[in-house]
Amino acid sequence: MAEMENLRRKLAMAVKSIQWGYAIxxxxxxxESGALTWCDGYYNGDIKTRKTIQAVEMDKEEEEEEEEDDDDDDDxxxxxxxxxxxxxxxxxxASETHHHEPQPRRPPAALSPEDLTDTEWYFLVCMxxxxxxxxxxxxxxxxxxxxxxxxxxxxxxNKVFSRSLLAKTVVCFPYLEGxxxxxxxxxxxxxxxxxxxxxxxxxxxxxxxxxxxxxxxxSNMLDHHDLGYNNLDKILEYDQYQxxxxxxxDDDDDDDxxxxxxxxxxxxNSMGSSDCISRNLACGHSDVLSDDDDRYQCVLLKIFKNxxxxxxxxxxxxxxxxxxxxxxxxxxxGIEPNERCSQxxxxxxxxxxxxxxxxxxxxxxxxxxxxxxxxxxxADDVMNINHRFSVLSSLVPSxxxxxxxxxLDDTIDYLKTLERKVESLQSNKKSQDVxxxxxxxxxxxxxxxxxLKDTQEEYFSDCITVSAIxxxxxxxxxxxxxxxxxxxxxxxxxxxxxESHSVHSSTVDGILTLTIESKLKxxxxxxxxxxxxxxxxxxxGSY
Amino acid sequence: MAISxxxxxxxxxxxxxxxxxxxxxxxxxxDEETLSIKPDPNLSIDHPxxxxxxxxxxxxxxxxxxxASSGDFLRLYSVRDTSIEPISVLNNSxxxxxxxxxxxxxxxxxxxxxIGTSSIDTTCTIWDVEKGAVETQLIAHDKEVHDIAWxxxxxxxSVSADGSVRVFxxxxxxxxxxxxxxxxxxxxxxRLAWNKQDLRYMATIxxxxxxxxxxxIRSPTLPVAELERHRGCxxxxxxxxxxxxxxxxxxxxxxxxxxxxxxxxxxxGIDPMSMYTAGSEINQVQWxxxxxxxxxxxxxxxxxxxxx
Numbered sequence: 001m002a003e004m005e006n007l008r009r010k011l012a013m014a015v016k017s018i019q020w021g022y023a024i025x026x027x028x029x030x031x032e033s034g035a036l037t038w039c040d041g042y043y044n045g046d047i048k049t050r051k052t053i054q055a056v057e058m059d060k061e062e063e064e065e066e067e068e069d070d071d072d073d074d075d076x077x078x079x080x081x082x083x084x085x086x087x088x089x090x091x092x093x094a095s096e097t098h099h100h101e102p103q104p105r106r107p108p109a110a111l112s113p114e115d116l117t118d119t120e121w122y123f124l125v126c127m128x129x130x131x132x133x134x135x136x137x138x139x140x141x142x143x144x145x146x147x148x149x150x151x152x153x154x155x156x157x158n159k160v161f162s163r164s165l166l167a168k169t170v171v172c173f174p175y176l177e178g179x180x181x182x183x184x185x186x187x188x189x190x191x192x193x194x195x196x197x198x199x200x201x202x203x204x205x206x207x208x209x210x211x212x213x214x215x216x217x218x219s220n221m222l223d224h225h226d227l228g229y230n231n232l233d234k235i236l237e238y239d240q241y242q243x244x245x246x247x248x249x250d251d252d253d254d255d256d257x258x259x260x261x262x263x264x265x266x267x268x269n270s271m272g273s274s275d276c277i278s279r280n281l282a283c284g285h286s287d288v289l290s291d292d293d294d295r296y297q298c299v300l301l302k303i304f305k306n307x308x309x310x311x312x313x314x315x316x317x318x319x320x321x322x323x324x325x326x327x328x329x330x331x332x333x334g335i336e337p338n339e340r341c342s343q344x345x346x347x348x349x350x351x352x353x354x355x356x357x358x359x360x361x362x363x364x365x366x367x368x369x370x371x372x373x374x375x376x377x378x379a380d381d382v383m384n385i386n387h388r389f390s391v392l393s394s395l396v397p398s399x400x401x402x403x404x405x406x407x408l409d410d411t412i413d414y415l416k417t418l419e420r421k422v423e424s425l426q427s428n429k430k431s432q433d434v435x436x437x438x439x440x441x442x443x444x445x446x447x448x449x450x451x452l453k454d455t456q457e458e459y460f461s462d463c464i465t466v467s468a469i470x471x472x473x474x475x476x477x478x479x480x481x482x483x484x485x486x487x488x489x490x491x492x493x494x495x496x497x498x499e500s501h502s503v504h505s506s507t508v509d510g511i512l513t514l515t516i517e518s519k520l521k522x523x524x525x526x527x528x529x530x531x532x533x534x535x536x537x538x539x540x541g542s543y
Numbered sequence: 544m545a546i547s548x549x550x551x552x553x554x555x556x557x558x559x560x561x562x563x564x565x566x567x568x569x570x571x572x573x574d575e576e577t578l579s580i581k582p583d584p585n586l587s588i589d590h591p592x593x594x595x596x597x598x599x600x601x602x603x604x605x606x607x608x609x610x611a612s613s614g615d616f617l618r619l620y621s622v623r624d625t626s627i628e629p630i631s632v633l634n635n636s637x638x639x640x641x642x643x644x645x646x647x648x649x650x651x652x653x654x655x656x657x658i659g660t661s662s663i664d665t666t667c668t669i670w671d672v673e674k675g676a677v678e679t680q681l682i683a684h685d686k687e688v689h690d691i692a693w694x695x696x697x698x699x700x701s702v703s704a705d706g707s708v709r710v711f712x713x714x715x716x717x718x719x720x721x722x723x724x725x726x727x728x729x730x731x732x733x734r735l736a737w738n739k740q741d742l743r744y745m746a747t748i749x750x751x752x753x754x755x756x757x758x759x760i761r762s763p764t765l766p767v768a769e770l771e772r773h774r775g776c777x778x779x780x781x782x783x784x785x786x787x788x789x790x791x792x793x794x795x796x797x798x799x800x801x802x803x804x805x806x807x808x809x810x811x812g813i814d815p816m817s818m819y820t821a822g823s824e825i826n827q828v829q830w831x832x833x834x835x836x837x838x839x840x841x842x843x844x845x846x847x848x849x850x851x
Contacts, residue, residue: 325849326801326817329772342751342776342795345560345826346733349595350689352562354644354663356592357615382563404562 004040011042011180012077014201018194020184021045021167022123026131026138027178034133036142036179038126043081045119045185084120088127119185122166129163137161137172138179147173149190153183171195175202344405464535468528471520473498475531479539481512489514492538496531497521554622555580555839556610557846558594566590568597568612570622573848575834580848588627591615595645601652613645617660617670635660635668635677647690652739654696661688667701669713681716683709686729692737692745702732702747708758722763723756725749736780739832740787744804748777748792755780755792757804770802772815778825784832789816791838793825799840799849819849 011023027039116124131139137160141148153161153170161170167183173195174180180202188194393407396414463478477489486505493500493516500518507513553573559566570586573579592614599622600609608622609630617633636642643664651657656673667688669678684703691701697713706725712718725732731750738744744767745758755770755777775795783789788804800815819840827841830851838849 324817324851326799326819326851329800329815329818343733343778344824346778347750348560348562349593350646350687350733353593353595353614354646354687356562356564357644382565386563 008040008042008078008081010202011040012044012081014198015042015044015182016077017201018182018197019044020182021119022126022183024126024181024183025175025178026181028142029130035130036132036138037130038128039178041081041123041126042077043084043120043123044077045123046117047080047120084116084124085127087116088124119166122163126163137170138181141172142174142179145174147171147195149195151187151189171198173199464532464539466528466532466535468520468531473518473520473528473531475514475516475518475535477512477514477516477535477539479512479514481507481510485512485539486514488538489516489535492534493518493531496534498531553834554599554608555846556597556599557841558590558597558612560593562593564591566593568594568610568620568627570610570627571846573834583625585625586622586627588620588629590618596647598648598650601650601655611648611650611658611672613648613660615644616642617645617648617658619672631672631675633670633672633675635670635680646688647734649691649693649699651693651696651699653693657693657696659691659693659699661691661701663687665703667691667699667711669699679713679716681711681719683711683719686731689731689733690735692735694737694742694745700735700737700745702735704729704731706730706732708732708735708745708747710760720763722760723747723758723766724764734780736782736790738782738787738790739784740782744782744787746780746782746790748780751776753777753794753796755790755802757790768804768813770800770813770815772800772812773798775824779828781828781830781838783835784830785835791828791830793821793828793840793842795824797821797823797825797842799825799828799838801838801851821845821847 007025011025015021015023022041022043022045024041025039026036029035029037134140134143137148137150140160148171150156150161150170150172152168153163154166154168166185168186169184169188171182171194172179180198182198389404389407392411396407396411398407398410463476465476467474475493479485490500498518498520500516502517504515505512553575555571555573556568557571558568566589568588568590569582572581572583574581590612594612594614596613598611600611610620610622610627612618612620619630619633621628621630634642643662643666645660645662648658648660651659656671657678658670658672660668660670661683662668665682665684665686665688666680667683668680670676671678683701684705684707686704688701688703691699693699694710698710699713700708700710700722702708706727706729707721708723709719709721723732730752732747733750734748736746738746743759743761745760747756747758748754749756753771753773753776755773756766757768757770759767770790770792773792773794773796775797777792777794779793781791783791789801790804791799791801793799797820799819799821801817802813803816805813821840821842822845823843825840825842827839827846829839831837831839836851838851840847840849
């Protein structure tokens with residue numbers, strides 16, 4: 001244990017002195033001969049937040065800060081590495097537990113996956129790797145027992161270096177029962193000084209105070225832009241929001257259109273940054289894709305599947321919802337509900353559907369339970385009714401809803417508007433009728449007397465009113481009396497196939513008032529309008 | 544318009560709601576890798592009148608999915624790769640070839656041979672679907688029973704138009720426990736959801752109400768919480784399959800809300816944690832253990848899967 005502690009301190013010192021991103025010690029596996037597995041490491045890169053969940057850790061940190069100020073940085077780094085390791089262990093163990101188990105309220109690790117930077121993710125993913133003899137950089141280094149320097153790891157062949165995610169420069173050399181690996185996200189050309197420095201600190205050196213370098217700290221390393229095509233910033237793009245949506249409209253010929261229809265998925269990329277990493281990897285090295293990509297997918301899926309459950313835990317409130325189709329709740333911005341049809345479908349299902357079944361039962365019992373026939377009959381009925389409904393819906397301007405209740409509502413509304421229209425048109429018509437009745441005026445011709453006001457002033461006007469109910473026609477005529485007027489009127493009537501059976505006439509001050517009740521001999525004869533026109537001719541024309 | 548799912552095949556069943564005899568149930572396949580939903584013209588079957596509920600077998604032993612629907616009868620269908628076939632039509636009436644229409648049912652996931660149905664004739668029927676026989680029939684309520692939900696292998700609860708939530712234990716069929724009654728007498732309770740992650744809690748919704756009533760079976764008659772942030776009536780509720788304190792609801796205000804039940808309720812009531820606004824009234828919400836990351840909602844003639 002002490003040895004392990006020592007090793008980690010050595011790694012820490014070495015990596016800090018050269019200001020690289022991380023150091024890993026790959027140990028020769030005790031279970032599998034020749035295989036190298038993760039043994040220990042030290043993370044010296046960017047840290048998003050120092051926030052941890054366990055308050056105990058914080059206390060400890062503070063104490064240490066007070067006690068040994070110089071060691072502060074070192075200890076924090078070691079602690080961070082330890083926390084990362086814990087997180088990895090909690091994630092990988094969680095993935096093996098059963099899905100239905102209630103989630104512990106607090107994850108065992110001090111860090112939660114949301115708090116990690118991308119380089120920390122890289123470090124975490126490295127923990128899942130192992131290499132057999134001669135495989136990849138660590139394996140090969142072990143086999144050849146030399147120091148290897150890979151200065152463009154992100155472009156390297158998959159066989160040489162498969163973790164081509166973030167690290168651009170990787171150095172490996174054998175140490176004790178394994179391999180020490182250093183890595184950095186910048187491109188650094190091979191330099192013996194650096195190797196010497198590394199080895200010096202790893203091989204001899206009892207633990208000692210770290211030499212502080214005052215310049216830019218390592219945590220800034222992600223700010224260096226590599227202007228190559230594999231721009232770091234692009235890889236680290238974290239707020240990527242992808243919504244993918246598929247929609248299709250059912251091909252089935254659906255009469256009513258309300259049966260089945262559109263189906264869509266809303267999915268916001270759940271993978272966050274790491275998915276972007278592998279995707280970026282994919283565009284960079286299309287030939288490397290294959291199993292390598294699968295591996296990341298696999299690891300990340302495993303991790304994210306678990307974090308999903310963590311997210312649903314107590315931290316859910318704090319984490320942003322960018323992965324979700326849901327957004328944070330705010331007071332209101334929805335559609336105002338339609339009072340008329342509250343819980344319509346649910347009520348229909350609970351109350352109407354059972355009635356439908358009951359109705360059918362009553363029917364079919366009447367018919368001695370000849371169910372099939374009843375069904376068929378009923379189906380025909382329904383078809384007929386539906387046909388009429390669809391005709392109706394084509395006649396009535398719709399409010400957009402497709403169900404029958406809405407259709408009937410629309411129809412009612414529509415009929416009401418039509419009624420109002422008819423009413424207003426009729427009242428217009430009436431006033432026009434008055435005008436027409438008065439248009440053949442003694443002194444003025446039609447145009448001159450068109451105004452209703454005028455006609456009221458003109459006393460001597462011919463008034464002809466014709467009302468027809470079925471075959472019975474009542475004619476009222478008021479005009480200036482003259483000879484043969486009555487004869488002419490009756491001639492005109494008989495020419496229209498009309499037979500008068502009651503006539504009242506009176507003459508006051510030279511104005512003839514004539515009321516005739518008559519019958520049409522055949523329906524095909526003239527309408528009231530035609531009769532009126534004919535009589536008008538007689539009354540007016542004979543003047 | 545109901546959705547269900549199963550672990551391996553990621554299938555969804557959607558039923559139509561048309562106010563006439565001819566309705567359909569379609570099976571859709573959801574591919575989580577490519578994020579696509581595919582219908583299969585072969586996997587579609589006629590249903591007499593709209594199904595009042597659809598549900599897949601909770602843990603199928605066989606290679607085929609089994610789908611159940613309620614309506615005039617409890618119907619079972621076998622969903623194969625290329626076809627869907629009716630298996631059986633279960634009728635609980637010995638005297639006639641018809642049974643009283645069913646409003647809902649629930650498949651017992653601890654004892655998958657058991658299905659409980661709720662009917663408008665005030666009864667609940669417990670079926671042994673393997674034998675295709677009635678296990679027991681109980682007069683559960685004074686009025687129509689609207690929904691039923693299993694808690695344990697032999698314990699179920701039901702809600703009714705009489706406004707009560709009652710819990711039944713099959714070991715003692717004579718008695719039931721009323722654990723809630725709606726405040727205005729005879730306000731019908733429409734749907735019921737039992738929290739499978741924490742069996743102390745269940746949720747129900749009232750007719751013409753924007754409230755989701757959360758009940759704790761340890762404190763009968765007094766609800767532990769009432770969630771009233773919907774601006775319209777609530778149509779559907781679903782507990783989270785992997786978390787004991789989350790519930791999703793959908794309502795006439797077109798919103799799907801995810802709620803986190805706090806340990807202590809604030810004075811001003813409980814606010815939802817997150818929301819999604821759909822195109823129109825949400826009629827169905829499904830949150831299945833087979834796909835805990837996805838919530839299915841149904842509105843108008845659309846079905847959507849929402850990433851949680």
